[in-house]
Amino acid sequence: MSSCLCFRSFFHKQKDSEEPEKKQQKEEQKNSTTTMTTQTATQKNPSFVLQAANKVVYEDRPIPSLPSPYDVIVRPRWTGICGSDVHYWVEGRIGHFVVDSPMVLGHESAGIVHSVGEKVSSLKVGDRVAMEPGVPCRRCVRCKEGKYNLCPDMQFAATPPFDGTLARYYALPEDYCYKLPESMSLEEGALIEPTAVAVHITRQAAVKQGDSVVVFGAGPVGLLCCAVAKAYGAAKIVTVDINDERLNFALQYAATTSFKSARVSAEENAKNLIKECELGPGADVIIDASGAEPCIQTAIHALRMGGTYVQGGMGKPDITFPIMAMCTKELNVRGSFRYGSGDYQTAVDLVASKRISVKELITGKVKFEDAESAFSDVKGGKGIKILIEGPEEPHQQQQQQDQTFLKSRI
Numbered sequence: 001m002s003s004c005l006c007f008r009s010f011f012h013k014q015k016d017s018e019e020p021e022k023k024q025q026k027e028e029q030k031n032s033t034t035t036m037t038t039q040t041a042t043q044k045n046p047s048f049v050l051q052a053a054n055k056v057v058y059e060d061r062p063i064p065s066l067p068s069p070y071d072v073i074v075r076p077r078w079t080g081i082c083g084s085d086v087h088y089w090v091e092g093r094i095g096h097f098v099v100d101s102p103m104v105l106g107h108e109s110a111g112i113v114h115s116v117g118e119k120v121s122s123l124k125v126g127d128r129v130a131m132e133p134g135v136p137c138r139r140c141v142r143c144k145e146g147k148y149n150l151c152p153d154m155q156f157a158a159t160p161p162f163d164g165t166l167a168r169y170y171a172l173p174e175d176y177c178y179k180l181p182e183s184m185s186l187e188e189g190a191l192i193e194p195t196a197v198a199v200h201i202t203r204q205a206a207v208k209q210g211d212s213v214v215v216f217g218a219g220p221v222g223l224l225c226c227a228v229a230k231a232y233g234a235a236k237i238v239t240v241d242i243n244d245e246r247l248n249f250a251l252q253y254a255a256t257t258s259f260k261s262a263r264v265s266a267e268e269n270a271k272n273l274i275k276e277c278e279l280g281p282g283a284d285v286i287i288d289a290s291g292a293e294p295c296i297q298t299a300i301h302a303l304r305m306g307g308t309y310v311q312g313g314m315g316k317p318d319i320t321f322p323i324m325a326m327c328t329k330e331l332n333v334r335g336s337f338r339y340g341s342g343d344y345q346t347a348v349d350l351v352a353s354k355r356i357s358v359k360e361l362i363t364g365k366v367k368f369e370d371a372e373s374a375f376s377d378v379k380g381g382k383g384i385k386i387l388i389e390g391p392e393e394p395h396q397q398q399q400q401q402d403q404t405f406l407k408s409r410i
C-alpha cells in the first residue's frame with residue numbers, strides 16, 4: 001500500500017487577499033499550534049496517532065527500546081505524506097488492512113541516529129539516514145529468494161497493526177537505514193521512499209537504453225518514474241495526465257513529451273497517443289502510476305508487439321481489461337509492490353549522484369504540530385509532496401524557556 005499515488009488536482013493557487021474571517025482562523029490555528037508545541041515538547045515520545053477514521057491525536061508513547069543488538073533508534077526529522085497515509089486517515093482502512101487499534105501514521109522518513117545496539121557496526125550516533133519502513137521476516141522462501149517485499153510477515157510502518165514514523169523515536173534494524181551523503185539534505189532523504197517505489201517499478205519494467213517509455217499519471221510516483229526511466233537511458237519519456245499544470249510540471253521535471261488523455265475510447269486514445277508522440281509501432285514500455293481504468297486500457301492498446309506493461313498505481317480492485325490485446329501482442333504484464341533488495345540503496349545513489357533530483361517535488365513543509373493540516377492539504381490535492389518536521393527536541397524547548405526567563409530578568 002505504499003505506492004504513493006493520489007490523483008487529485010495539484011498546484012492549488014493561493015488567493016491574493018485573505019478574508020478577515022480566514023485571517024482570524026489562521027491566527028487561532030497559530031495560537032493552538034503554540035500550545036501544542038509546548039505540549040509535545042514536554043512529552044517523552046510525542047506521536048501522531050490515528051485513533052479511528054478522521055480522528056487523529058498526539059499521544060505520548062513510550063520511548064522504544066532496542067528490539068535487538070543489531071537495531072538502532074532513529075529520530076525522524078522529515079516525513080512525507082503519501083496517498084496511503086491519507087487513505088487510512090479518511091477511511092480507517094485500505095482493503096483488508098483495517099485500523100482497529102490506534103496507530104502512529106507516517107512511513108516516508110529520514111532522520112538522525114539517536115542510539116545504536118551493541119552489535120551495530122555500520123552506523124553511529126548522529127548519522128543521517130533514510131529509513132526503509134518495511135522490515136521482512138528474513139526467513140521465508142520469498143525473503144530467501146531475494147523478493148522480501150513479497151514476504152507474508154512484513155512489518156511495515158503505518159500499516160495496521162504496525163506503528164509509523166511520525167514520532168520522536170523509531171526503532172529499525174541497522175541494515176534498513178541508509179546513510180545519506182553530505183551533499184544530501186534530510187528533506188531529500190524523506191523523498192527516498194517514493195523514489196524507491198519508482199526504482200522498483202522501473203526495474204520491473206526492465207527499462208533500457210533507447211527505450212520509449214510512457215508513464216500514466218503525473219503524481220509524485222509517476223514523476224519519479226519519469227526521472228528514473230531517464231536515468232536508465234530511456235530515449236523518449238511521455239507523461240500522460242488529464243491536468244495541464246501537472247503535465248507542464250512533468251515536462252520541466254523529467255518527461256520529454258506530454259499527452260493529455262481525452263474522453264474517448266481507449267483504442268482511440270491509444271491511437272492518438274502513438275501518433276502525437278511519434279511512438280512508431282507503439283511504446284516499448286508503459287507504466288501505469290494512476291490506477292485509473294481508462295489509463296490501464298489505453299496503455300495496453302498503446303504498447304508495441306512484445307512490449308512491457310507495469311502496474312504501479314492502485315485504483316479500483318477490479319476493472320475491464322483488454323486481455324485479447326495482451327495475448328495477441330504477447331505483452332509482458334507485471335505488478336509492482338513497494339520495493340525490494342537494492343531498491344532503497346539505488347534510490348539514494350541516484351539522488352546522491354544527481355542523476356535524479358527530488359528537491360523540486362517538495363512543495364510544502366509543516367511543523368509536527370500541524371501534521372493534521374498537512375493531511376488536509378494532501379487530501380485537497382495541494383502541492384506534490386508535503387513534509388512534516390519531526391517533533392521539536394525537548395532540550396531546545398528548555399533552552400527557549402531558559403532564554404525567555406533570562407530576558408525577563410534583564
Ligand SMILES: [Zn+2]
Pocket residue numbers: 002003004081082083084107108193194
Ligand atoms: Zn508512501
Ligand SMILES: [Zn+2]
Pocket residue numbers: 136137138139140141142143148151152153
Ligand atoms: Zn519473509
